[in-house]
Amino acid sequence: MNTLVAFANIGLWVCIVILAIYTLRHYFFTLNRLFGRHRQPFVDVIQADWPSLVVFVPAHNEERVIRDSLDALLTCDYPEDRLKIVPVDDRSTDDTRNILKEYAENYPGRIIPFLRDEGIPGKAAALADAMALHQDEIFLVFDADYIPGERLLKQLVAPFFDAEVGAVMGRVVPLNVGLSLLTRLLDLERAGGYQVDQQARMNLRLVPQYGGTVGGVRRAALEHVGGWNVDSLAEDTDLTVRLVIAGWEVVYQNRSECYEEVPETWESRIRQIKRWAKGHNQALRRYVAALLTNRSRLPLAQVLDGALLLGVFVVPLVLAVGWLCTIILFFAGYPPEWGRFTVLAISSFNTVGNFAAFFQVAAASRLDGSRERIRMLPFLFLGFLVSTFAVGRASLSRASWLRGRPVQWQKTERHREGRANVGGNGGRA
């Protein structure tokens, strides 16, 4: 009994420390965005001898959305002789392939589909095969439901004039905001994640994350780190960490915004977040040791931020372990060590820590100049609750931690009916 209590005590304190670190991180990032200097050194690069660029559009059964994406890419102001658009169709069973063939016929030399029926399924493997055929300097990736604005390609390529930049990430903005409670909550979450979290990391020279879409990579950097990991469940996180470990910089461009379709059903959202959690945990297992032992080459702040980024989907598990330890200690009849201090720590977390994410989203809404939607903030509790359980379950799954699982396309369901009404400028008002 004494051993159990001792373990519960230690476990509880470890959980408190981890949760406190994540809470402080939330507040630190939010305060940085509210009061710190906005770092965006590449936003004003408007004229240049633009490098050769390939835009990849990975697609698997995307007949509902891919026309909008290709049409938007075709209207971008990137020099035509430097730009190739490569839709990568991997085993679609709907009409996606016919749509791509139609576009290839209408835009010869500009749209060059890559059709794939063999090899390992999945986005990373499809991108690896498609990219191997191109020797251009910069590769950008847009998922098939994304609708870039006219100037987005130049904005995303501009950071690559910095020789140290290995990857760039733009901001994702939900297009189907007003459809349901879920889409409104996801809109708030995205705002917090990009406007505050990613930009604060950019401001502080930490580790902004390449998110796998609305972003891209320098071919030389990709080759230097060994290309795409085809068995990765989150090829974006996987690549981000490998680039950082190898000394490349990942850059976030807050003003390079692109519209996306967020999940409209809770089932779809739960599947999406489970996939992210498994992929993140997979990357945590693979790279956290390499990151932490790379102290001599990377700034300490980058190492810590990278480790926290990798561990973000383990937090629900930590929370659950903390609850378990508290229950054990309560029923064992033993007050935890430094009992009053522990109670104070837990109650402080409940009053301050739980609100860190809300504070972040509220700050993002303010920074976006969109203050009315802040009224939806209390409902975020519902979104966080669902995410916590979904992430917790995903983090306990085999795929999160074990090697050698075959990878399949795990795509988010599309809901768009008809063509997106976003205009020639990506819907910007």
Add this chain to the structure above:
Amino acid sequence: MPNSPGMAFALLLLALIAWMALPLLPAFMELLRPRDAAPLSAVGNDAGKLTYFADSFTKRAQREGLLGTMVPPRLGDGTPVLSHSQAAPLVKQRKPIEDMVVLMDSTPLPEDCELATEVLARLTVRGSNGVVYRALLGQRDVYLGERSTVLRWVHAKGRLEVANNCRLLGRATAERTIVLGTNVTFERLEAGVIRVTDVETAEAPVLPTGAYERFVPSYGKQLAPAYWRIDGGLPITAGSAFIGSAIATGSIVVNDGARVTGSLKAHDEIIVRSGAVVTGSLSARKRITLERGARVSGPIISEEAIVVEAVVVGSSTKPTTVTAPVVRLLPGATIYGAVMASENGLTVA
């Protein structure tokens, strides 16, 4: 008053639920009657296009008939329009002129007047000293007199010439050339070519790489073919040729007459000395200094400051961008493309 304990409890419970639901009231109202449920429109159409306002104003001027033979006395929205010409010049006022002004010919405006609305110049503008423009669109060349101020934007469809001691707040663009005097403050400039004074700039000769002694970093790590990462500083030997790109955690100095075929990034500062040539881009966390007679082809990006002496940046066929919070341009600086100073741009003698 409730007369049973059950009723009292139910009422208490209801009151408690109502009390707890109170903070959710705005959320439910927003859910049921959305007031802010449209996609974010965070990026304006003007982002990345410096002539956006000038283009919009040109369209408006065409739509309102301001470019025709007869200028209407009012615009469609009721804004009064004043004409200024040799036959009917504007007289100097103490107060700002709130009406839109159309300059019918090249007659100078009264000195030290303030124009609080857009100005359309149908012919070449010969600006008087000390005039304050909110925004100015020149259908031909624009000459701003000494101590003039542009508050929002100025665009010349020909050449924009700015006399000494002017302030260009916002955007200054020209389809052909911008010539800046000294002690001109600016924020964002874009033109076919931007010069500081009409001083002739001696361009560094660009010889074939075979004419130089080859420079290869003797330390550091090769990330990719012709791609180095250097821990510390990187001095590139005078008169040598470095083929490739380099990232240095210290400073980079491209010494006199050296040639770099690639891009450079420094965590500290970059200095490109006289006669040196860089065909790629320069990026630094600290200051970048281009000394007299140097030449750079690609974008120049600093997170601190850029000093451009009598140097050529970009070319007529390959325009580029110079961007930093603080930019200092010296006489003879010649930039093809754009100069962006997010905090403070200044031409210095």
